[in-house]
Amino acid sequence: MKVAKNTVVSIAYTLKDSEGNVLDAADTSEPLAYLHGIGNLIPGMEKALDNRDSGETFEAVIPPEEGYGAFDDDLVWELDKDQFGELGEVEVGTQFVLETEDDQVLVTVVEIRDEVVIVDGNHELADETLFFEITVLEVRDATPEELEHGHAHGPGSAHDHDHG
Ligand SMILES: [Zn+2]
Structure with a gap:
């Protein structure tokens, strides 16, 4: 068949x-x-x-x-570190669901700077x-x-x- x-x-x-x-x-x-x-x-x-x-x-x-898909810059966000209070310790590689205005996106933390956490919602492939x-x-x-x-x-x- x-x-x-x-x-x-x-x-x-x-x-x-x-x-x-x-x-x-x-x-x-x-x-x-x-x-x-x-x-x-x-x-x-x-x-x-x-x-x-x-x-x-x-x-x-x-x-x-x-x-x-192609890598989409619009799926990369800079978040204020203060927002992570409830999540506890955040490190590179941590994944969570980010609530955006019209969607829920699984994101991965890719970089942490002083006051900013950068997360990426692109598929790893x-x-x-x-x-x-x-x-x-x-x-x-x-x-x-x-x-x-x-x-x-x-x-x-x-x-x-x-x-x-
Ligand atoms: Zn079924």
């Missing part, structure tokens, strides 16, 4: 950066399962997987625009060209429940939850 909209696809993959460092991986014993065609994966990955057959192994090079090797392990039709929920259920899915 081929990968198409509203199929559930199980894949094993290795993700490397442009220098060959492994950033992420899922092997055949713990594959990733997802509902294809509705944006559950980054656009470049869904595009590369579209119409593939189960059993196929292939490589995909995905530019930032189809991955985790922003600006990265992504080098995937992907094997399609299984393709099946989504169940009505999966279509209703907009994600895959069962082993390997990010939403392997109990629906009571």
